[in-house]
Amino acid sequence: xxxxxxxxxxxxxxxxxxxxxxxxxxxxxxxxxxxxxxxxxxxxxxxxxxxxxxxxxxxxxxxxxxxxxxxxxxxxxxxxxxxxxxxxxxxxxxxxxxxxxxxxxxxxxxxxxxxxxxxxxxxxxxxxxxxxxxxxxxxxxxxxxxxxxxxxxxx
Amino acid sequence: xxxxxxxxxxxxxxxxxxxxxxxxxxxxxxxxxxxxxxxxxxxxxxxxxxxxxxxxxxxxxxxxxxxxxxxxxxxxxxxxxxxxxxxxxxxxxxxxxxxxxxxxxxxxxxxxxxxxxxxxxxxxxxxxxxxxxxx
Numbered sequence: 654x655x656x657x658x659x660x661x662x663x664x665x666x667x668x669x670x671x672x673x674x675x676x677x678x679x680x681x682x683x684x685x686x687x688x689x690x691x692x693x694x695x696x697x698x699x700x701x702x703x704x705x706x707x708x709x710x711x712x713x714x715x716x717x718x719x720x721x722x723x724x725x726x727x728x729x730x731x732x733x734x735x736x737x738x739x740x741x742x743x744x745x746x747x748x749x750x751x752x753x754x755x756x757x758x759x760x761x762x763x764x765x766x767x768x769x770x771x772x773x774x775x776x777x778x779x780x781x782x783x784x785x786x787x788x789x790x791x792x793x794x795x796x797x798x799x800x801x802x803x804x805x806x807x808x
Numbered sequence: 809x810x811x812x813x814x815x816x817x818x819x820x821x822x823x824x825x826x827x828x829x830x831x832x833x834x835x836x837x838x839x840x841x842x843x844x845x846x847x848x849x850x851x852x853x854x855x856x857x858x859x860x861x862x863x864x865x866x867x868x869x870x871x872x873x874x875x876x877x878x879x880x881x882x883x884x885x886x887x888x889x890x891x892x893x894x895x896x897x898x899x900x901x902x903x904x905x906x907x908x909x910x911x912x913x914x915x916x917x918x919x920x921x922x923x924x925x926x927x928x929x930x931x932x933x934x935x936x937x938x939x940x941x942x943x
Contacts, residue, residue, distance in 0.1 A: 688839045693839065700832060736830065743832050
């Protein structure tokens with residue numbers, strides 16, 4: 654019979670793999686994991702926290718810009734989404750990055766409805782990723798609290 | 809100094825400056841550098857990079873983002889070269905447009921890498937610029 658630790662480790666492994674298979678994460682997230690060590694055991698959590706704070710701020714700025722009915726500054730929205738694309742690329746947030754590319758295209762073609770729709774999707778997507786990564790970090794904590802080691806997952 | 813006389817980075821205490829307005833990238837780039845034993849500072853835009861040098865600070869390597877408020881990477885690189893700063897400057901940016909890349913290079917870069925940076929991209933920069941590192 655599996656010990657609790659083995660069960661948790663298997664759950665962690667399966668959940669991690671699913672996040673990559675479902676397109677939430679890409680190789681850059683793996684690169685971040687490589688940088689985590691004994692000196693900075695919470696590095697990944699810290700960086701993704703900064704990313705989600707970025708999401709909140711930049712999405713709010715874009716929403717405000719799109720709210721200026723009849724006087725939307727598409728260049729401002731475009732440059733803001735470019736920043737968000739950069740951060741999402743840096744943490745391996747694949748779906749968020751993909752939506753940023755689509756939103757940038759909408760800005761470039763000054764497609765107002767497209768921008769609004771896409772921004773809503775970006776908002777939903779980053780919140781989904783935030784919840785999923787929180788679940789992943791909770792699993793890590795459970796493994797450590799049970800006295801186990803967090804398994805390395807080869808993608 | 810010949811290639812054979814160059815110390816490896818772990819012993820030579822190389823220094824670097826991260827110039828980027830984004831906290832996510834700042835954090836990652838600083839961690840990448842620290843992992844390779846490179847002491848580093850961070851500033852948020854090109855003007856702060858120039859001001860740091862005006863106050864007497866100097867670095868072996870500068871990782872320069874392109875898009876930044878107040879003074880962007882192209883302007884900052886030009887200014888630093890005008891000041892006679894001979895540090896190796898590597899441009900790092902998500903922009904892949906050939907025209908913008910060319911303008912950035914011509915401002916005085918020694919190398920260019922597309923973001924996101926990884927250990928292998930940073931090692932590539934260091935090897936191209938004749939810095940040797942033990943991993």
